[in-house]
Amino acid sequence: MSDPDSPFDLGAGMAGLSTEVIDGTEAETSALNARPAPQNAPLKLVKGGASQPLRHESGVLHVSGTAAYIDDLPEPKGLLHLAPGLSTKASARILSMDLEAVRAAPGIVLVLTADDIPGHNDVSPVGKHDEPLLATDTVSYYGQMIFAVVAETRAQARAAVRLAKIIYEDLPAVLDVAQARAAGGELVWRSLTLSRGDAPAALPKAPRRVSGSLSVGGQEHFYLEGQAAMAMPGEDGEMRVWSSTQHPTETQLMVTHVLDCPGALVTVEVRRMGGGFGGKETQANGPACLTALAASITGRAAKLRLDRDDDMTITGKRHDFVIDYDVGFDDEGRIHAVDMVLAARCGWSADLSGPVTDRALFHADNAYYYPDVRLRSEPLKTNTQSNTAYRGFGGPQGIVGAERLIEEIAYATGLDPLDVRLRNAYESGTTRDLTPYHMNVEDSIAADLMKTLAEDCDYRKRREDIRAFNAKSRFIRRGIALTPVKFGIAFTATHYNQAGALVHIYTDGSVQVNHGGCEMGQGLHTKMVQIVMREFALEADRVRITATNTGKVPNTSATAASSGADLNGMAVLDAVTKIKDRLIMFAAEHWSVTEKEIAFTPDGVKAGDTLIPFPDLIKAAYFARISLSSNGFYKTPKIHWNPDTGRGRPFLYFAYGAACSEVAVDTLTGEMQIERVDILHDAGQSLNPAIDIGQVEGAFVQGAGWLTTEELVWDAAGRLRTHAPSTYKIPGCSDRPRIFNVRLLENAPNREDSIFRSKAVGEPPFVHGLSVLHAISDALASLNHYRTCPRLDAPATPETILRCADRLRKTAEAHAAPGTA
């Protein structure tokens, strides 16, 4: 297991899988057997192929500084640089715009305004036409792009921007959920209602009832590589765009809108992003369109790399929510009815707020069965950045609502919150398996996961020990919480659930693979390479992945919704299978054996007793005029969703997990420290356990950051004051848990026919961060002897924690004071 030169060595215990298990699993359950596969299994699998650990395909480039991001690409001759000019008002009419000094500044080639756009001044990703690329007569948030300077150097462009003189007339602005509601509650998207049974009728009938409200903050993506794009004009109106985008097809489409040209003229390419997390699903379009516009007008290549402060000021973030809840339950902690309104600060345009708030509703049950339920969304328009996709896409916010209900019930009944969670978990195959959107949860393992994890990490005993510690500790309090996640996998926009791939084998036997997904660090390209490796039994160095390019695989979906490997993996497999079928047919004929006697092994291709090196087979096939290239395609089966009725099966399957966090809180200052975290996560039959563990660890820390130190602060004028890492605090190295145990669920193949029975892993583990919020809450509850629900809002910054502690202490004092009840 430890070959230091091997690219897939992981150290002791990391593999955790045997090829026998994989083969057995597949033979028993995979519908993939329908394709003509080699039948003389069990086959020896190539080391590092799909379902085994393999290092990131760009790992060596990353550590050497030779992995190229947009700003690192060789610069074309005459490259121009852009910088955007931003609104300094949250809501205003532009009375005049004097850009003369900007134009006169050194090195300025052009100043772009909306008037320079030959096509549509619109980059709304959902066709709502509510998002001009450059503002015209009004501005709708502080930071909106109004103009763009095109200069010989980036420094010149940035310096010139400051010389603009814009006179505004203030208009009324609404900045948050409360202000938006007070101003009439204008929505950017229709409200969705999910209901089953009759919650308003069932609530008063429940033995116990609690209502309340919570707020959960937004989150800046803080991809380390900011938004960046470079465009190069070609002949006859062609345009090549390199963009740090999660959605090259949409970027291509937006460029065609702005330039008013056919899609066939525009090619968008992305080799890798320095992080995305949803922040480059739609937000990359603006920079790409501006560079294409500049390139189109000047005939020169143009690049825009946003300064970090501009990036954070311009682009949308995770939606913050205010969730009003009303829950009916009994003394056993069983939920009878739930009524929730989930209101989101969506910003100035729709962007993806519709599907985001929908997904919040889809996850407002987390892993729990609500007998009577009504969930309503309120996607509110505000004069702030247009909030957008962010890992979990509203799901985590919905789950925050569900977990608050659990906490309320636990404090009301005196039960351990874990018991409340277990008693309300979906029970597949019973009447308690129907979601608020009328999809049966066929695979609920949430309760089992929670029980296993509680046992593994000694939750019950530690909870008692912590209570004993808190009884003696005056200022430092500890807390523990174990929370589950159930996360629905598929785009809720059904048509997005398709993918394409393109695989070539060259005559030397090397393979090039391309697909519609984008690499942003999640290891998607590594997994796609592994699929090819596994199918052809080739080593990693024989399989080359190339940049995502709209000219190679067209009409792709965003790399989002955790779907990258699910969709593109199946498309790659389809392409590989088509070529493989041809090769098998050819080899059987050529070596006079049956097709069943052909097998691809790490030693070479077996044709009966003959062993043929893979390159020799390919050469022979080429001379026999066999096509060595194929596209591949996949569409997710089974799913359907009707927002008008609130019914359907929006998800192919669910990914599950459970996390237990223990924290220590300094109740004098509100400072907090994560002492220990244990996670058990369901990645199905993982495509790459090493990468998936990395996803779980990273997602947990990101999720914990969202709920603790990451606080977005706007001032009264609507200006974002936390617009750089000096003011916006993502977790640092020392914020990671003191003890951090992450384990993937073993022997847990996806019951649905996913790529090699794996499960999507990008978003679901983000939710594990919730265990930290609830552990802090548990620590604080000790201040009032666990009598009341702390109702700790997020982000639980030191100040939020101290305020909560102050409130609980005062409640406790009032309770203890003589003469009071």
Place this chain on the structure above:
Amino acid sequence: MRDTIRFWLGDEYIVLDDVPPAMTALDWLREKRGRTGTKEGCNEGDCGACTIITVRRNTSATGTEDLAWSAVNACIQFLPMLDGAQVYTVEDLRAPSGALHPVQTAMVEQHGSQCGFCTPGFVMSMVAFRKRAETKNGPVTDTDIDDALAGNLCRCTGYAPIIRAMRQALNAGPDRFDAETAKIIRRLAEMESGAGVSISTDAGRLTIPASTDELAATLHADPAARIVAGATDVGLWVTKLGRTLTHIVFIGRIPELRHIETTAEGVTIGAAITWSEAEAPLCAIQPEMRDTFRRVAACPVRNSATLCGNIANGSPIGDGPPLLIAANAELLLRKGDQKRRISLEKFFIEYGVQDRAPDEFIEAVFVPAPKEGTLFRGYKISKRFDQDISAVMAGFSLTLRDGCIRTARLAFGGMAAIPKRAAAAEAALTGRPWDEAALAAARDAISQDFTPLSDLRASAWYRLEVARNLLTRFHAETAGPEPVRLSVRTSCEETLHV
């Protein structure tokens, strides 16, 4: 005076005569040298994607010749500040054979990179830490690693695999530089001419004085010149505020200002001494400063930023002044040939105004050794533990005699427009036993001392409440039995079960 700056970039000797004085090292590396492995993540020294290594001779401590390997943020280093250094970027790490550096190998093997954008910066911080760890007495703790990597943000991995990689790299064999120590020392020695530097370009003037006399003369001739030591503050004026600096006077290499002197009376820290360099001598006389030292800023910033720069910029939220005011520090200033010495707290007059003439400069800060019976603590409170700006910074010092408080110095940052002592709270304590009643009186009095602001870091309520509660913590830690702080990581506690 020389009219060039010169340094080694990897194995290339760089001599530059037309240097815009405020050009950052990062822009120069990426735009002029094509070294795109060094990334720009924030352009304000907060994310570490631009981390590079500077190597300088380190002869001050023991007299033995060794090398000081420092990770620094290239985005807020002005290029001329590299004068006289051996500089390495990520491109220099692989051996000529192409073999990866042990840190690079460990990062690949431990899956330490996901998107890869922060990775070169991490790798550089890790390489520098490995060099420092060689000279550390005792085992390397996870807290040491946290500290070394606090200036590098990663959004993908959650840090766990990077820590595993750091551990692996610490146990790995030598790197390509180990065999080159003599060569590096020779290069550095050859660049030490003792002469100052003066460069005039269209983009502004640069002066690197060789002595305090030259510095005094330079400032006398051009009082508008901007003194720059570590540029961790001034750098942002350029990268973020777009300000033009017409004349930069870089004081970082002036021998008299690079001086540290410890006597029985106390320690004198020269104006060009960085936070990293000041830690050992200051903590030697006041060990209670150590916890806050680490939290002032992350390693790459502490390697550039100077203690006196943190005073000179007059910020109300600088971490040094409250700590040093509590310790009763004095400031040594010079203007022309005139020298004067003032109490540090008197230096801060009002927001943005300090007791310093335009052509005057800080030579050093003197920190007296604590008197016997002194109770001292420094407390920093911020949203994030590491690399964050304080919501509240406190330095507390009590001297007790016969069980009674003789003098009280309670200094705060973040509570007023300048770093300020809590006069009413001090008065409430003086002359009393350090007991619960005294604590209660001081807590009450704090609200007379301060009317703090609300801003993005904290509300006025929080600041005042925490200021009070820090007195409670101080009391509990110095008069009571209870430990009142979150534990620090002491060893490799991390386990991995797969």
